[in-house]
Amino acid sequence: MINERVAADFLGYTVRALQNWRVRGGGPDFVKVSSRSIRYRRRDLIAWAESLLVANTTQADNR
Template identity: 80%
Template sequence: MIGEIEAASFIGYTVRALQNWRVRGGGPRFVKVSARSIRYRRRDLIAWAEALLVSSTSDMSKAA
C-alpha cells in the first residue's frame, strides 16, 4: 500500500484532488488505516483509471 502523496503522483493528480474525492466520492478506493492515515492499493488506482477509459469524445457521457 502507498500513501496519498505517492498515490497522487501515480495517477497524475494532486493530493487535494484525492482528499476531495474521499469526501465527495468518485475517486479511487482507499484504505482508512486510522483517522489520520489513508492508504491506497496500486491495483485500486489502476482499476479506477481503467474504468475512466474512453475511445472517443462521444464516449465521455459514459464516464461521467
C-alpha cells in the first residue's frame, strides 16, 4: 500500500484532489488505516483510472 503523496504522483493528480475525492466521493478506493493514515492499493488506483476510459469525446459527455 502507498501513501497519498505517492498515489497522487502515480495518478498525475494533486494530494488535494485525492483528499477532495475522499470527502465528496468519486475517487479511487482507499484504506483508512487510522484517523490520520490513509493508504491506497495500486490495483485500486489502476481500476479507478480504467473506469474513466472513453473511446471518444461523445462518451465523455455521457458520464
